[in-house]
Amino acid sequence: MPAYIKEIVHRNLNAARDSAVSLWIGLIVGVPVALAEVFYLKGITVIYDLRAVLGNWTLIGMPFAGLLIVYLMNTFGKDCNKGINHIFRIVQGKEHSLSLRVIPLMILTIWLSHLVGASVGRATGVIQIGVAIALWLGHMLHLDNDKIRLTVSGLAAGFACLFGTPITAIFFSLEMFVSGALQYKGLGAAIVSATVASLVAKACGLVPMRYDLPLNYTFSYIEFVKIGLLGICCGWVGSFMAWSLKFSRKQLKKYFPNPYRRVFVSSCFIAIMMFLCWHGRYSGLSRDLLDTAIAGQIDMPWDWVLKIFFTILCLAAGFQGGEVMPLCVIGATFGSYFGNLLGLPVPFSAALGIAAVFASGTNTLVAPIFFGTELFHGHYARYFAIVCALSFYCNHNRSIYEKQRRLRS
Amino acid sequence: MPAYIKEIVHRNLNAARDSAVSLWIGLIVGVPVALAEVFYLKGITVIYDLRAVLGNWTLIGMPFAGLLIVYLMNTFGKDCNKGINHIFRIVQGKEHSLSLRVIPLMILTIWLSHLVGASVGRATGVIQIGVAIALWLGHMLHLDNDKIRLTVSGLAAGFACLFGTPITAIFFSLEMFVSGALQYKGLGAAIVSATVASLVAKACGLVPMRYDLPLNYTFSYIEFVKIGLLGICCGWVGSFMAWSLKFSRKQLKKYFPNPYRRVFVSSCFIAIMMFLCWHGRYSGLSRDLLDTAIAGQIDMPWDWVLKIFFTILCLAAGFQGGEVMPLCVIGATFGSYFGNLLGLPVPFSAALGIAAVFASGTNTLVAPIFFGTELFHGHYARYFAIVCALSFYCNHNRSIYEKQRRLRS
Numbered sequence: 177m178p179a180y181i182k183e184i185v186h187r188n189l190n191a192a193r194d195s196a197v198s199l200w201i202g203l204i205v206g207v208p209v210a211l212a213e214v215f216y217l218k219g220i221t222v223i224y225d226l227r228a229v230l231g232n233w234t235l236i237g238m239p240f241a242g243l244l245i246v247y248l249m250n251t252f253g254k255d256c257n258k259g260i261n262h263i264f265r266i267v268q269g270k271e272h273s274l275s276l277r278v279i280p281l282m283i284l285t286i287w288l289s290h291l292v293g294a295s296v297g298r299a300t301g302v303i304q305i306g307v308a309i310a311l312w313l314g315h316m317l318h319l320d321n322d323k324i325r326l327t328v329s330g331l332a333a334g335f336a337c338l339f340g341t342p343i344t345a346i347f348f349s350l351e352m353f354v355s356g357a358l359q360y361k362g363l364g365a366a367i368v369s370a371t372v373a374s375l376v377a378k379a380c381g382l383v384p385m386r387y388d389l390p391l392n393y394t395f396s397y398i399e400f401v402k403i404g405l406l407g408i409c410c411g412w413v414g415s416f417m418a419w420s421l422k423f424s425r426k427q428l429k430k431y432f433p434n435p436y437r438r439v440f441v442s443s444c445f446i447a448i449m450m451f452l453c454w455h456g457r458y459s460g461l462s463r464d465l466l467d468t469a470i471a472g473q474i475d476m477p478w479d480w481v482l483k484i485f486f487t488i489l490c491l492a493a494g495f496q497g498g499e500v501m502p503l504c505v506i507g508a509t510f511g512s513y514f515g516n517l518l519g520l521p522v523p524f525s526a527a528l529g530i531a532a533v534f535a536s537g538t539n540t541l542v543a544p545i546f547f548g549t550e551l552f553h554g555h556y557a558r559y560f561a562i563v564c565a566l567s568f569y570c571n572h573n574r575s576i577y578e579k580q581r582r583l584r585s
Numbered sequence: 586m587p588a589y590i591k592e593i594v595h596r597n598l599n600a601a602r603d604s605a606v607s608l609w610i611g612l613i614v615g616v617p618v619a620l621a622e623v624f625y626l627k628g629i630t631v632i633y634d635l636r637a638v639l640g641n642w643t644l645i646g647m648p649f650a651g652l653l654i655v656y657l658m659n660t661f662g663k664d665c666n667k668g669i670n671h672i673f674r675i676v677q678g679k680e681h682s683l684s685l686r687v688i689p690l691m692i693l694t695i696w697l698s699h700l701v702g703a704s705v706g707r708a709t710g711v712i713q714i715g716v717a718i719a720l721w722l723g724h725m726l727h728l729d730n731d732k733i734r735l736t737v738s739g740l741a742a743g744f745a746c747l748f749g750t751p752i753t754a755i756f757f758s759l760e761m762f763v764s765g766a767l768q769y770k771g772l773g774a775a776i777v778s779a780t781v782a783s784l785v786a787k788a789c790g791l792v793p794m795r796y797d798l799p800l801n802y803t804f805s806y807i808e809f810v811k812i813g814l815l816g817i818c819c820g821w822v823g824s825f826m827a828w829s830l831k832f833s834r835k836q837l838k839k840y841f842p843n844p845y846r847r848v849f850v851s852s853c854f855i856a857i858m859m860f861l862c863w864h865g866r867y868s869g870l871s872r873d874l875l876d877t878a879i880a881g882q883i884d885m886p887w888d889w890v891l892k893i894f895f896t897i898l899c900l901a902a903g904f905q906g907g908e909v910m911p912l913c914v915i916g917a918t919f920g921s922y923f924g925n926l927l928g929l930p931v932p933f934s935a936a937l938g939i940a941a942v943f944a945s946g947t948n949t950l951v952a953p954i955f956f957g958t959e960l961f962h963g964h965y966a967r968y969f970a971i972v973c974a975l976s977f978y979c980n981h982n983r984s985i986y987e988k989q990r991r992l993r994s
Contacts, residue, residue: 180832184828187981188981191979191981195978195979343967343970343971346974357766357767357992358766358767358950358951360950360992363974363977363978364978367974367975367978375806397784419593423589541767541769542767542951546966546970549966549967550967554963554964554965554966554967555963556963557955557958557963557966558752558958558959558963561752561955562752565755565772565776566776568772569604569772569773569776570600570604572596572597572600583766583769
């Protein structure tokens, strides 16, 4: 047999084996992760239904819920206490497992945080649940050598459920760990797990987040420049968010070394401020701020500043939750306000703001472009690409994920 | 001054300096590259007008033009003889310059190749012209330490002119050199140079390549699976093209060590075969094959096989030109044929095939998604993402660019 035929056979066999493993990992990870995420995310929906009845009285519970969360995390936490950073360390080969207890702990503490109106998101929970299940399944099935593929596919499956955006999830799982490179090792498994998970989530009644944009926008060169300017400023906003999150964590830790005192004092302050600032307008997910911005309204031009303020305070105080949804809200409110200043259509600039601030806050490029594209039914992909590229370029290589490896110089 | 404020000031100053350099490089590279590319690409248009008059008689000139091309390359070639590989070596730091003589030499030899009907593209010329000008300008302006940024922005500017697709050009310039990572170092300069170049090219009358797709397609789960299958098979087609190009180059070199004899004998064979195969249907760019496939016609299901055959033969024989346009033609004809077999709409599967075969042939992922999106007015971005991801995943990590670094395992 000539050497090149041998090489072809060898290569094809290897590729087939590799694809089979990816397919297998994607399938076994996708379904259980999706079911867990459905439980977690539906719980949050129930909590918001409850809060709609209770009103802002739940803010009173903030200091006590904060104490309980810190107690739970400190007592049962172990790995989970390090949050997302722990997952970065797994991918970097510095840690080897993520305890399954992270799942009930995350669900409970994030539910509590949302119940009392902390300004946090849901992504941290989604990611940790996805990765914990994927790693555990991998361990059960003797796939321990495939840590990266397992982690990436668990993350992709989880993120796909969050907004119903499988393509974003695939790229986010490839991009999140190393800024400046795509972690292609997990591509095959991520494609399968994200697809399966979003199908399962949809079948279980999770509604994908989707918005309609007017389809009649056309832009001249001057507006092109304005769109570019919006992208650059969104880069600074996301960068500021990432920086101030780190800064406030450090400062709060310095002034209140005791975590119980830290969470109690801060949340008394947060609860009072939240109530004073338009009766809890910035508490919880603030999805209504997102909706009104995309609908084209700008009530209060300082919305994005206050949303940043409350989000970093809540996270630094010790409440659990993610940063992705706050980034979206900040992006939408900043985008609508600044786009309006520039003379761009408000719903359109709110949409661009969401993708661009997501890009700069998470220090990823391709995922946010598809995030914009998927949220808005595939329209205006080009403009999402422009603002995300500029925003990513102008974020000073900062990230809300402290342990993210940076290949960019 | 507290340390963190110092750090912020320092970081901002650095970022501002860096952005200014990127802006500067992008601007000075964008305009001259675009002008050179306009000259080169308009020349090719003129040649096709000429060929429309002369008909297939030009095929007779093939052996003689081949001899002339080999003579020119051997006599004046130096760096240029290594083609695109030389540019890879510059980015990898193994070479330091690209002689300006590559510009007339590429223009002349590629024009000649197209005149006699060789089945080649235009990308190689576009890339080498762009990079040569960028490096020369950088040298003149004492920016020699910025080789990567210069190369990337020259490539982005050139590619942006080729099809009028600036976003594709930006990502292609970031992705081409290292498969598995985006070369973010050049991002800022690439954004500027690609934008400027595509504006200049448009102002000079270069028409961007655009197609309309019917907008009423909706797909069920079964069709989703079919689209995925199309993506996987496109991955194999592109991979086969990359492999067979390398293989035929090696074999021709083995049987005809003398380059003059190689080009003469091969082109006699090619010219006769091309004439026999439907009167030169596969000669030149074969843009009509692309157009009819997207229009929904499938005349001959073996179009893609023969296009691969003639392209690899022409390139291995010694004719000059690129591989991108042949990849597009192969993708469109294969996509329309195979999509039709599967029961997908023919124009749609032709469109998907273009992006997917481009992805697998060049071993890039993000650029081809935007290529599909830009060519077809931003519609169906989601489907382009699906087929490109699968095609990229299934290409066995092969590439038409031999010197491409592969980070994927």
